[in-house]
Amino acid sequence: MQQVIWTLLGAHVAGVVLAAIAGFRSIRAGLAVAAFAPTITAIWAIWLFVSQDGLAGADGPPTSELVWVEGLDLAFRMQVDSLALLMTLLVSGIGALVFIYAIGYFAPDAAGGATFPPTLLAFSASMLGLVWSDSIWTLFIFWEATSITSFLLVGHKNSDANVQTAARRALMITGVGGLVLLAGLIILAQDVGSSTLTNLAAAEGSRATLAAILVMIGAATKSAQVPFHVWLPGAMAAPTPVSAYLHSATMVKAGVLLVAVMGTTFADVQAWKVLGLAFGIASMIWGGVGALRHVDAKLILAWGTISQLGLLITLLALGTGKAVFAATSILFAHAIFKAGLFLIVGEVDIRTGTRDIRKLGGLAKSMPITFAVALLSGLSMAGAPPLLGFPAKEAAIEAVLGLSGWEQIIGVVSVVGGAVLTVAYTTRFLIGVFGAGPDTIVKPRRLAMTIPAVVLGFLSVAGFAALGLVNDIVRPAAIELNAKSEVYGLVRWPGIKTAFVVSMAVLIVGFALGVGAAARKVASAPNATGADAADGLIDGILSNTPRFIAVVQHGSLPVYLATMTAAVAVAGIAFTDQVSLSHLQLWDTPLQGVLAAGIVAAAAAGAAVRSRLGATLTLGATGIGMSGIFIIHGAPDLALTQLLVEIIVVVGFVLGLGQLANQFPTVDNAWRATRLAVATLGGLAVMAGLAASSANPSGVAPIEDLTAGAVNDGGGNNVVNVILTDVRALDTLGEVVVLATVAIGILALANTRRAEA
Amino acid sequence: MIADRSPIVGHAVAAITPLALLIGTYLLFAGHNNPGGGFAAGLVFGAVLILRTIAGVQKPVDAPLLMAAGLIVIAIVTAAPIFWGDYFGDQAVVSAELPILGKIKSGSALPFDIGVTAIVIGLVASLLDGLSLIDADGDLTT
Incomplete structure (x- = not known):
């Protein structure tokens, strides 16, 4: 069991190399090769879920540890617990489907074969590393890796200036958020004296408050929470397989996952809950409103994702057993239905040439299979029975009804409000894409695109039918986050209770609202004010950087030397x-x-x-x-x-x-x-x-220790050199890197001078 | 080229080069037990490089390649131990009984030192490149 982590990660790394090689021939070959590693990982996860022992087998959960610097608690530490396994199933399962889908999505002669498949697989591996991490440093490294691969994938069509801007915006916001997160993690690790994620001690006090705020902001940037959400609609410039995979099912869930894992640690920190609720509720409502305003089907889904992520953050910030259980369930259900819907939008885009709901018409008849999948996934998103989204949303409504005091009022109002908006934009989406209108010309179906979408649509039904299995998947994960989740479970038919009545009212009101919104003609897409503001800020920083550098790096050697000596x-x-x-x-x-x-x-x-x-x-x-x-x-x-x-x-x-x-x-x-x-x-x-x-x-001069150590461990009589190559090898490594950097600087200066001459 | 104009310089450089290379190599291998080491060896090789460059008998050295190779070797040697449970930078020592030479002892410090040597040579080569000492005809520009 201990080897499995390395085997699977190794398979991904090998896959990246092989996919690049195969991708030189054609993008489809690259994608087919890249699909291998996620597929075996998903099969492994499914096998663990259905086997009797599962993670609780004789060996316990798979763990792995590579200690780098023991004294600094720097280690590469991984553990596949129940929550990680749930995420593995989503990352690799949906990943495998997306790779297959992408084979149909891209034309056989599409450019970027040698770059796109390996980058997508590298993202997949980074995401796996992130969910498996058991050290906050390991987690941070993979967190940043997902930001970078996401940047590369959003910018796939890099000849387009708009795409460049969107990719840069996504990188800047998630990148700065990553630095804020790093600051928070450092403070947290200092405060609780450990970096191991499992059993991370509870933090309290003013330093914990600061850490909580920083970590929450970092999570909010990644999970596109208002006001950091502006990068997510822009990221829809990516090819649709990327949007389906990164920007709905997996990467944007990284922030949610972090909030979930840190929930116990910051349980006693008031700022954590308040900030989480502020982000979550604002995103839930503003995302829902945004989804009602846009006419691009993909953007409707993107804004819907912001709203759904807001719901997840809200529930996790509340932190009660029932809320955490509901969040875990929705996390699972959302990944399935939202990925399915994105795949459908991509198929509509490829087969009709547009995603504008004003131009699409009659697709219910001309694309019946796609329509059926969209209906199943959409109704699951709206929380209608008999689909997987229904019991998950029931759990959320029950969770907020079960609160008390101001939390109950805020929770119920926001979650019910968000649910109504969700039903409304789902209705508008389905009517807009598949409803009546001028008949759109539809190209023939591509099997590789249809099958994954059908599988995801089917899973929304099957999940409801086999609710016991879904319970077995999500409940252990929820228990890990909050032991009080143990008593809860998803139920197919809750009976006529308050939550059910609320839920039905939500469906009726939301449907009416959605029909109304669909009938309203939208002249043009709303302005991306927030995104423009973010771009303006980034442009301002970039254009002022040379002036700043000119002041700090004036180029006068005597002044540099004087400054250093004065220091x-x-x-x-x-x-x-x-x-x-x-x-x-x-x-x-x-x-x-x-x-x-x-x-x-x-x-x-x-x-x-x-x-x-x-x-x-x-x-x-x-x-x-x-x-x-x-x-x-x-x-x-x-x-x-x-x-x-x-x-x-x-x-x-x-x-x-x-x-x-x-x-x-x-x-x-x-x-x-x-x-x-x-x-x-x-x-x-x-x-x-x-x-x-x-x-x-x-103390005592260490010369005797060093001499004995040099001869016994280092195998040399020259103490100085054994120190350089063994005892302090890390220092030497740093020094030679400095030497090489200096040399590169010299070469760069020489080349500049030659270019000028 | 200076070596063409002055046979003394030409012969001297030709005679010194192998000797200096031998000394550098000695320093590289002796470093573990006696004065020397990768850094000193790199400096001696670098001095040879400078001497030959001034004399005009040296072809340009690919400095980035040398430094990249050195860095990769060092990174691998230092990071590898953590994959079998030792600490970062731990050294593996091997000894063997060889014919003629007798019992010899070496370890991962040797490739580490070779990496350092390569980087130091690369640094000196970059320095020479940066000074643009040689013009297109192979003559000193100064």
């Missing part, structure tokens, strides 16, 4: 009171004094000399003097390296000097005095720091 001087102040003069001694051997005198003399000469060559040579002399000091201290390694560095640096300088004037340019006295002062203070600060640290040794 060192300021940092040295902290050490001054720890310097103990009695600790200081003149030298260990007089030879040190001789070398030091030489170094000081060379440095003074270097500062005074006017010629560049002179400065170079005197600088080299100080370095060689230093390597002499190292030899006296018995460090031949350092001495050797120092000597070699000095040689290379001096030779390099001398070669470069040929392109400069022989003398340094004259500087005015004020600037010279400033530099002198800064340099003196910087030097004094370094002295103070060194004197302070040698005067206050803490």
Whole structure:
């Protein structure tokens, strides 16, 4: 069981490579190859659900852990618990269907075969990693990976300026949200002292409040909650398989999932609940209103998704056992019906050439199978029996009715209001796309598109028929989030109770509203005011960045050096009171004094000399003097390296000097005095720091540990080098990355100069 | 080219190159137990590169390729241990009995050091490239 996580993730990674190779031949071949990994993952998830033992088998849930830095609690940690398994079923199950669908969606000669299938599969793998994560750091990495792959997928048709803007907007909003989330996660991990998601301790206090607010904002950006929702309608510029998969069923659920998982941790934080309710209710209502205003069938669904995500966030913010159970059920039902509806919109788009509900007509007759699927999925979305959406929405209404005080009033009003709007826009969608009108010319059916949609439509019915199995899938997940969920279950026929009466009233009112809205002629699509504002902000930041950079990165080397040295001087102040003069001694051997005198003399000469060559040579002399000091201290390694560095640096300088004037340019006295002062203070600060640290040794010098460790663990007698390659290998890795970065900078400068010449 | 104009320089560079390469290689391998190491070795190789470039007998080195290869080697060597449960950057030590050479001991520190060497050479090569020392005829521009 422990190997299964790596096997499945490995299958995805291999699939990405193979899909890219196959995609070179044709996009359809790439998609067919890419479908493999999600399919086996989905089969594995289904097998776990139907088998007797399931996750509670002898081994417990599959877990995996790769420790990176133990002391910092940095580990790559994964665990497939019940909620993760539920999400796995959605991510991979719908993923497999979407890949098959995309085979029909794209023309055989469509461009982007080598990029689209592997990117979509990379998203699928990132999403799996996200839902399997058991460490907040692992979760964050995959969270960002989904943002990036989503950006690439939205921008698939990257020759279109509107698509570019939409993709950039999605990346910016979810990317900034990701940074806000990271800040919140860091504060949380510091506060509770752990980064493991399962059994994350409850947080309270002012730091917990700050963390809760940041995490909730991060979740809201990902799950397109008002006012961050503006990226989601724009993301509909993506090919429809992407919209169906990322922007309805999976990625936008990541925020919901995070709110669900963090629910227990922040249960006692008032701000968590208030902010969650504010986001959720605003999105539920504004999303529903938006869905009633648009004429593009895909945008109607996108705004509907904002509304549904708002409902999920609202229920999870309420956090009662029943609300969490309802949220889990709706999460499951929504993924199925919304993906189905998106697939249908894509099929309508491909077969008629438009998604504008004003132009579509007579599709109920000309596309009967599609219509049947749309009806089933749509009625499930509206919460009508006998479909899966009905018991889920019943559970939500019961959950808010079961609250007390102000929560009950707010909960009932908003959830019922949202439900009415949902029924209304569903009705308008179905009438608009499939109702009467001028008959639209319809191209022949593509089987690869029809089958996945039919499967999803069928699942909305089958889910209701096999409600016991659905209960077995969603209830364990809900129990993990809130143990009080245990007593609840989805019921096929609730009996004439308050919730049922409310539910029927919602259907009737919503239907009437929807018929009315469908009859109303909409001249043009509403303005995307929010999206324009977001784009304006992004443009403003981008256009002002060069000016900001010009101020910070002025390009004057002396000023850079002075700034850095001044910073060192300021940092040295902290050490001054720890310097103990009695600790200081003149030298260990007089030879040190001789070398030091030489170094000081060379440095003074270097500062005074006017010629560049002179400065170079005197600088080299100080370095060689230093390597002499190292030899006296018995460090031949350092001495050797120092000597070699000095040689290379001096030779390099001398070669470069040929392109400069022989003398340094004259500087005015004020600037010279400033530099002198800064340099003196910087030097004094370094002295103070060194004197302070040698005067206050803490503990025993680690030399014995290091020597023994070098010989026993590192297998070498040269302690310095074992430190570099073994004990502090991470530092060395960082240093060589810096070296390589510097080299790339040099090459870039050289190329710029050549281009100018 | 300087080496064409001055036979002394030409012969000296030709004589020094193999010696310096030998010293660099020695430093690379000796580093684990004696003074030396990947960084020092890279500097010696870099010095050879500079010398030969000034003499005009050196073809340009692909600095980005060297550095990329070095970084990849180091990243793999440091990250690999976590996949079999050791900590990040842990070193594997192997020893073997070889004919003639006798018992030798080495470990993952060797590829790590080779990676460092490659990056340092790449840095020096970038430096030379950045200085644009050689014009199209292979002559020093200064």
